[in-house]
Amino acid sequence: PEKRKIISRFGAFHGSTIMGAALSGLPHMHKSFNLPPLPVIFAARPFHYLDGLPGEAEHDYATRLAQELEALILAEGPETIAAMIAEPVMGAGGVLVPPEGYFPKVQAVLRKYDILMLSDEVVCGFGRTGNWFGSQTFGMEPDMLSVAKGLSSGHLPIGGVIISDKVYQCVADEAHKVGVFGHGFTYSGHPVTAAVAAEAIRIYREIDxxxxxxxxxxxxxxxxxxxxxxxxxxxxxxxxxxxxxxxxxxxxxxxxxxxxxxxxxxxxxxxxxxxxxxxxxxxxxxxxxxxxxxxxxxxxxxxxxxxxxxxxxxxxxxxxxxxx
Missing domain, CATH: 3.90.1150.10 (Aspartate Aminotransferase, domain 1)
Structure with a gap:
């Protein structure tokens, strides 16, 4: 229960709700909106073109970023960190493509300290990077992933969160303990948007x-x-x-x-x-x-x-x- 902090990255974008803005590493989202203190810490962005050292190969840069992430985790206390959230390709932060081997090296560090990996697939999901999900393209094995945009081909607003069985079981056990799953939105499971999303996915498969x-x-x-x-x-x-x-x-x-x-x-x-x-x-x-x-x-x-x-x-x- 002490694991409350979430690691994000400078330059990330994860939405405009209070928590989404807090997770977003974009200065303009933090300057003017009186965000409350939230348990979010930031790691370096993966930007080899500008942030790599002179002569530093991509795989060496990825190794350095993973080492810096481990140092950040140790400084904060691994027992206080729940998860890291990342876009496979950082969108609003500049279309930043991770360097060779980045996510496998990062995830090895996270697993060492029992920290979940969350993939924000709102931009990269549904084929954008050449696979169904960006996490597949870059060797990430997420415990949770968020989807939107391409879920309905943009025709109606819809989003969702896909969770692993490990995470689901924790949620189910807690819901059973308190008697209800205390989470929902007014338009959750909206039948029209759900039908549009189902049809969009059918067409995606039809056109390969x-x-x-x-x-x-x-x-x-x-x-x-x-x-x-x-x-x-x-x-x-x-x-x-x-x-x-x-x-x-x-x-x-x-x-x-x-x-x-x-x-x-x-x-x-x-x-x-x-x-x-x-x-x-x-x-x-x-x-x-x-x-x-x-x-x-x-x-x-x-x-x-x-x-x-x-x-x-x-x-x-x-x-x-x-x-x-």
Whole structure:
């Protein structure tokens, strides 16, 4: 019963409820909302491109992050920590793909100290990373996982939590002891949204969604690489399956970012819309998460629009002397 703390990561996003915001490692969610003290501690984000040491290979970086996590656990007291929550690919934190071997190494540390692994699959679930769930893609074996978004293909709002038998048995035993499972929402088990979710999953199976996501993802990443790998504003194009992030930098050699007040990402996003492309701007990162019904020629159109927007932004800032 002393295990109350939950480990999250800097840059994580886990929702906008009080606990969801507390678990989210995004500064803007903590600054203005008078969050109460909650037992959440934060580990490092897995961001090899910016946070890796010079010459540090991905697997060595993953080992270092696991060692830092163990040090954090020992400093806090393993007997006080219940779980760690993680997105397989960090979405709002910048489309951060974990380095090679990251989750198996992290989970080995968690198991050593009897700490549960929670996977936030709201973005990565239902094919997005090339498997049904992102945890499968990256070698994570979660005790619990959350789902939403893709559960209904976005047609109606629905979410859920999937739990292991070990966790279920604890919940069932406690509910039996007190006489009721004291948890629920007004719209829990809503029949219309449940029917839509069931139909969405049926269609996913019918169209072999996972294979489609892999095929489209391969095409997307090849197209992005061809168009952007040499661009003066692009430090890295990353992602897995059918999700991608474009890292904007001022200097490719040093990986130096633009000053935030220049709002380069906002400028690129605006120009993308002028070219008929809707993407998400997250400061130094442009996030791409297309629908599975997109066609390869539409991916080409999208990539061409992003390239044109980046070209225009680079030319404008070169003209005004703000771009080195």
């Amino acid at each position: 969604l996972v294979s489609q996501a892999r095929r489209l993802g391969d095409y997307l990443h090849a197209a992005l690489a061809d168009a952007l790998n040499d661009h003066t504003l692009v430090g890295e194009v990353r992602g897995r399956g059918f999700i991608a992030g474009i890292q904007i930098v001022e200097d490719r050699a040093t990986r130096r970012a633009f000053a935030p007040e220049l709002r380069i990402g906002t400028d690129v996003e605006r120009r993308c819309r002028e070219h008929g492309v809707m993407i998400r701007n997250m400061g130094d990162v442009l996030a791409i998460c297309p629908p599975y019904v997109i066609a390869p020629k539409e991916i080409d159109y999208m990539v061409d629009g992003i390239r044109a927007a980046l070209d225009e932004t680079a030319a404008e800032h070169l003209r005004t002397g703000q771009l080195a």
